[in-house]
Amino acid sequence: AAACKKAGISPSDILTTMQGYYGGLYASNFNRFGKMYRVMIQSDPLSRKNLESLKNIKVRNRSGEMAPISQFISIDKVYGPDIISRFNLYTSMKVMVAPASGYTSGQALTALAEVANQSLPAGYTYELGGMAREEAQSSGSATGLIFILCFVFVYLLLSAQYESYILPLAVLLSVPFGLLGSFLFVNGVSAIGNISMLKMILGTMSNNIYMQIALIMLMGLLAKNAILIVEFALDRRKMGMSITWAAVLGAGARLRPILMTSLAMVVGLLPLMFAFGVGAHGNRTLGTASIGGMLVGMMCQIFIVPVLFVIFQYLQEKVKPMEWEDIDNTDAVTEIEQYAK
Structure with a gap:
């Protein structure tokens, strides 16, 4: 900068001159054959291939003379990476x-x-x-929002079906027990696989996108089992049975269908749990989470859903007393005799 001031030129003049010789500089335009062409100035490649070429580049100083540009710059060799990521x-x-x-x-x-x-x-x-x-984004708030929306839609549909804002809670509060089974099975199988010879068969699992898919699927399947019990218990309550007996007999009436459908699904998912080959990790996680959720959910719901029905049906009738639509109990006689023996 001091040398530039002494010669009466600015550092930008030096940089502009070097840009024109080495990098190229737009000068003007000219028309030919009905088209406009741009005029670019740049020195010949042979005249800019090494450091010695700087001595041939000159810039006009304050007195109007051409001075070598090497008088105003100094070059130091610095080593750096070829590619900067x-x-x-x-x-x-x-x-x-x-x-x-x-x-x-x-x-x-x-x-x-x-x-x-x-x-x-x-x-x-x-x-x-x-x-x-x-993977990090999929395990964040988006997954939680999906689960919340699933619960909200199930609640709204059941509220319309039962014409109650309280009774659907008997179904929704039973679902987490099955989801708990998924976490228990996945973590338990991972622990067994890490400490035993079953490692090659069971592998390791975690709460990933495959398990989240299984949990969303289980919400519908577990809700289905609870809906069956609540629906049959509600029918028996409308016949005139007490809330407690309606819950017990409703669960008993749907015991065999729930066991058959749940166990059939568990058996059908066993090949997925012990999968091998390409994509085996995802298949194992999906299968294990589904099997665990169905097994634990099936066993818990048989006992928990009737209790929840008793609680929330009692609260519902406190808000809106039961309207007896069917006072004929002949349909329940055979069932009462069956459990009275």
């Missing part, structure tokens, strides 16, 4: 991470976050990309 406009480096044998991708992401929080210096952070980014 960027992520979201920040300088970055790409790290490929794969979970070790016996661990899931979710566990690897958790370990990565812990190491980054402990080891990265100030001003450095990390971001996920590719499939890892999709």
Whole structure:
């Protein structure tokens, strides 16, 4: 800068001159054959192939003379990377991470976050990309919103069916017991697979997108079992039975259909739980979560749904007393005799 001021020129003149010789500079236009062409100035490639070519480049100083541009610049050799990687406009480096044998991708992401929080210096952070980014986003608020919407739609449909805002809670509050079974089975199978010779058969599982799909499917299947019990218990209550007996006999009437359909589904999902080959990890997670949810949900709902029906039907009748539409109990005689023996 001092040399430029002494010669009466500005640093921008130096940079513009170098741009014209080495990088090219737009000068003007000219018309030919009915078209407009741009005029670009740039030195010959042979005249700009090495550092010695700087001595041949001159710039006009304050006195009107042409001075070599090398008088106003100095060149230092600096070594740097050939390629600079960027992520979201920040300088970055790409790290490929794969979970070790016996661990899931979710566990690897958790370990990565812990190491980054402990080891990265100030001003450095990390971001996920590719499939890892999709996995992290899928396990966030979007999944929770989907579950909430499922519960809301089931509640609204059952409210319309039962003409009650209270009784559908007997169905909804029984669903979490089946979902709990999915988590117990997935975590239990993963633990068994990690500590025994069954590792190659069972593998490792985690709460990933496959398990979330299984949970959404189970919400409908478990609600179906509870709806059957509540529907039959409500019919018996309308016949004139007490709330307690209506719940017990309703559950007894649907015991065999619930066991048959639930066990049939469990048996049908066994090949998915013990899958091999391409996509086996996803199939195992989906199958194990579904089997666990159906088994635990089936066993719990048989006992829990009648209790919930008694509670919420009692509250419902406190709000709106029962209107007896059918006072003829002949349909219930055979059933009462069956359980009275």
